[in-house]
Amino acid sequence: MKVPATPLGMMTKIYRKVLPSVHEELGKWKQMASAIPDEELRRQALASIESKTFHCEGGSIYSLIAQDHYKDVIRFIVAYQTISDYLDNLCDRSVSLDPEDFRALHDAMLHALTPGAKLENYYRYRDVTSDGGYLEALVETCQSFLATLPSLPVIQPALHELAGFYCDLQVHKHVKQDQRVPRLQEWFRNHQDKLPEMSWYEFSACSGSTLGIFCIASYAATRRDMGQLVAVLKDGYFPWVQGLHILLDYFIDQEEDREGGDLNFCFYYDNDDMMISRFNHFIEQADESISTLPDKSFHKMINRGLLGIYLADKKVASQAHVRALSRKIMKRAGGSGMFFFINGWLYRRLKPGL
Template identity: 80%
Template structure:
């Protein structure tokens, strides 16, 4: 099985190999979620699968880097992304807005990357009956796969660093509204010296993606020596590729977040022109950062795929100004970006529901 180098080859493998396996895994987790005893936990688990299927579909594209082991990697990616989406829902709908609660919940994401780590009571700061072992089963699924990797020790430092950024972000951005920006700014200042020039809200966006984790794990599934490559992958994906990913996510959610009063990092740009300049900068830097990686054509297609598939979302069509800006971004994406845009547009309108 060859890693795809051209858009048509990539889409063929996505439709034939990736998406059917993703939906099989999600069907299994949906069945487990339906058996959760606690009403609120059950509601949020099912909602995370129903409304965020796209996250698992997109993340699982990286399984193609695992070659013949792609099915095992899809099981890991779907489980890990489902933890992420489920916890995001729990934090978004939290009444207490307690950072200790958010930190405890997200310990599961670090434990999932640490085979042999004892499972904890991740709900210990909230009043719930039981999730029927749902979150623990997701964590164990990730652990069971990772412990089979011969290069686990090589990749764990990079995985933990990226997951640490992700978990910190989830804590800071979900606390009481008047505490969010001060906490995020303080967090940024603690890391600023090690970062290229960017703002606190761009750093937050770079931290909010799981793509780097999925990329590293996928390579590790087909390679024995990952020590140097894991570092190169982490430094290539963080900050630029991950930042591009999450900025696009927030870009298409602007109207929804305005209505809901939710934090959106695109709101902090001083003008639309500055935001467009920075988007172009992230696109350029994302391309540069992956240019020396193995399978660089694959990674560049992912960058173009991010642009095309996000901007094909139905939310864009409903926001006049966002739609106009999206057209400007698509011009930067070129022919490959347009190819993925058309595929994304068709898929999102005709795909079967999970």
């Protein structure tokens, strides 16, 4: 099985291979989540699967890089993304707003990338009974996959770096409302000298994606020598591709976040023209950053697919202002972007629950 190089080839493999395997894996985790003894943990675990299935579906596209090992990679991606979505729900619904609690929960994401790491009580700062081993099982599934990779020692620093950014973001953005922006701004200042020119809220967006982790792990599933490639992959995805990914995620959630009083990085642009200009900049830089990667046609389709799939979301159709702006963004997507837009539009409307 070759890495797809055309939109039609990619979509064919997604429908025939990726999506069935993703839903099979999610079915197993949903069954385990249904048996969680603690009522609140059970509710959030099930909600994270039911409302964020598309995160696992999208992330698992990277399994196509692993060719004949795609099912093993999907098992890892679904488990890791499910940890991310589950913990995000727990933090969003938290009444404590305790950064120590959020840090302890997200230690699970670092342990998941560290075979042999001793598992902890990730809920130690909150009043819960038991999750029936749910989070530990997710962590151990990730560890089991990574332990099979000959290049793990080579790729692990990059995985930890990207996961470290992600975990820091989740801690800072979920604390008390008046502390969020100052913490995020200080965090940005600590890393600013190593970043291209961007704002604190754009850096936050770049840190909130798991795509770089999935890309590196997928290549490592079939390649023994990752010495030079791992840095190329990490730099190819962070910051620009990951930033584009999360900015689009926040872009379509604007109305929902405004009503809920939630942090949304799109709110910090001075005006719509500035936001569209920066989105276009992220698209250009994302294209440039993946231009030296192996299978660059595949990665460019990912960039176009992000635009098409997110802007085809039902949330866009329900927000007149966002819908108008999305048309301007789609102009940069070209023919392949429109192809993914149409596929995303149909898939989300024909499949129940999306």
